[in-house]
Structure formats: C-alpha cells, structure tokens
Amino acid sequence: MKQIALPFDELNPDRTDDCLIVTASNAVAFAALGNSASWPGHCAILVGPPRSGKSLMARYFATQGGQVIDDADRLPEEKLFHQWNAAKSAGIGLLLVSSSAPADWDISLPDLRSRLGASQLLEIGPLDDELAEQLLLKFLRDRGTSIGPEALAFVVRRIERSHVAVENLAKMANALALAEGTAITLPLVRRLMPT
Numbered sequence: 001m002k003q004i005a006l007p008f009d010e011l012n013p014d015r016t017d018d019c020l021i022v023t024a025s026n027a028v029a030f031a032a033l034g035n036s037a038s039w040p041g042h043c044a045i046l047v048g049p050p051r052s053g054k055s056l057m058a059r060y061f062a063t064q065g066g067q068v069i070d071d072a073d074r075l076p077e078e079k080l081f082h083q084w085n086a087a088k089s090a091g092i093g094l095l096l097v098s099s100s101a102p103a104d105w106d107i108s109l110p111d112l113r114s115r116l117g118a119s120q121l122l123e124i125g126p127l128d129d130e131l132a133e134q135l136l137l138k139f140l141r142d143r144g145t146s147i148g149p150e151a152l153a154f155v156v157r158r159i160e161r162s163h164v165a166v167e168n169l170a171k172m173a174n175a176l177a178l179a180e181g182t183a184i185t186l187p188l189v190r191r192l193m194p195t
Contacts, residue, residue, distance in 0.1 A: 020056045021138065023131040029122040033061045036093025039120040043084060043094045045072070047101050048124025051163040054097050061095045072096035073105045081112045127161045135163065139170030140184065145177060147184040154186055158193050169193070 022030050029046060036042060048054050058068040067087050072080060080096075087094035098105070101123075102116040127135075133156045140147055147155070159165055172192050173184045182188065 019138065020053055020060065021131060021134045023128055023134070025125040025128045025131050026053060026057075029124050030057060032120065032122050033057060033064070033066075033095070036061075036066055036095075039093065040118045041084075041088055041115060042091065043087070043096065043115070044120035044122050045096045045098060045102055045116065046122045046124070047098050049127075049163060050099060051167055052124045052127075053163075054099075054124065058095055058097045061093070066093040066095055068095045068097060070097045073098040073100060073102075077107060077109045077112055081109055081115075084112070084115055127163055127166070129156055132156050132159060132161070132166055135166045136170055139167055140174060143170065143174045145174050145184060147173070147189070148186065151184055151186040151189045155189055155193065 020026075020030065026048075029048070032039075032044065036044065046054055046057060055070065058070060062068045067083075069075060069080070069083060075083075084094060096116075096119070101121060102113075102119070105116070107113045107116065133152060136147065136152065136155060136159075155169065159169060169189075169192060173189060176188060176192065177184045180188075
C-alpha cells in the first residue's frame with residue numbers, strides 16, 4: 001500500500017481529501033493514468049463504485065495536463081462525441097469517469113459507441129482489506145480521531161466491502177464517541193456492527 005499526496009493545492013487549498021490510497025484494488029487503474037499516450041484514441045474510461053477515488057484520480061489526471069469528463073455517461077451523446085474528437089485532434093489524453101462501463105450506457109450514435117468500445121477501460125476493483133483499513137484510518141484522522149488496533153481489526157474483518165460503508169462507519173463511530181465522550185474502542189464498534 002502507498003499513500004500518494006496529490007497536487008491539489010492550486011485547485012482548492014481547503015481540500016482535506018487530497019491523498020489517494022493505492023492498494024491492489026486500484027493500483028492498475030492509477031498506474032495507467034501516467035500512460036495516456038498508449039490509450040487507444042488517447043481515451044480511457046475510469047469506472048468504479050461510489051466513493052472509490054474516481055474523482056481523486058480524475059483530478060490528478062487533470063493536473064497532469066489531461067482532460068476529464070466526470071459523469072460521462074450522463075453527458076448528451078453529441079457533446080461527448082465532439083469533446084472526444086476535440087481531445088483526439090489536440091493530442092490530449094481524455095479521461096471519461098463513470099460508475100458504469102460503456103456497455104451499460106445508453107448510446108445510440110454508432111460512431112460514439114465504437115469509439116467508447118475501443119477506449120481503454122480502467123476499473124477500480126472491489127475494496128480489499130488493506131484499503132478498508134487505510135480508508136477507515138484516514139476518515140477518522142480527517143475527523144481528528146483514531147481507532148485502537150483491536151477495534152480496527154474487528155471492523156476490517158466484518159465490514160461490508162464498500163467504500164461508502166467504510167466512510168459511513170467512520171462518521172457513525174466518530175459521532176458516537178463524541179456524544180459519549182469516549183474513544184473508538186472495540187465495545188463501541190461492536191454496537192455499530194452487530195455480529
């Protein structure tokens with residue numbers, strides 16, 4: 001696992017989520033961002049579950065000179081087609097971000113469908129134990145708190161394998177610890193995560 005500090009100060013100096021944690025679940029997708037010249041048509045489509053770091057990766061790619069279209073699956077087809085052509089003509093890497101792969105998009109323009117089908121697909125994989133642990137630690141650290149090793153191990157073994165579930169647990173654990181004036185301990189997380 002490595003934690004990469006991304007250069008977002010010039011974009012928004014008030015950001016607190018400027019670190020992307022890279023583990024086996026997202027390492028291949030992140031590494032591919034540095035090689036946009038090899039993408040077919042200089043275009044890639046980044047897909048992954050909610051809160052999985054797609055936007056962080058996209059902002060990083062934009063700081064490296066690439067063009068990003070977030071929620072590309074919701075953009076009108078003609079606009080997406082023209083932006084794809086413009087980026088290719090300019091020789092700029094284009095990263096389309098979506099929660100689903102192009103096969104699930106409602107595309108009627110044949111030329112756009114073929115371009116998307118030929119684009120590099122970058123997938124963020126399921127949450128692994130290492131990422132679940134590091135995300136929980138980060139979310140709690142962002143809130144100015146921490147969790148003991150016993151409680152952390154308990155959570156990682158039992159939590160739903162979703163980025164959203166980890167973030168929600170961090171919020172609930174922090175709120176409960178604050179309300180009760182206690183640390184985030186094993187008994188506290190047991191109450192939030194029935195076995």
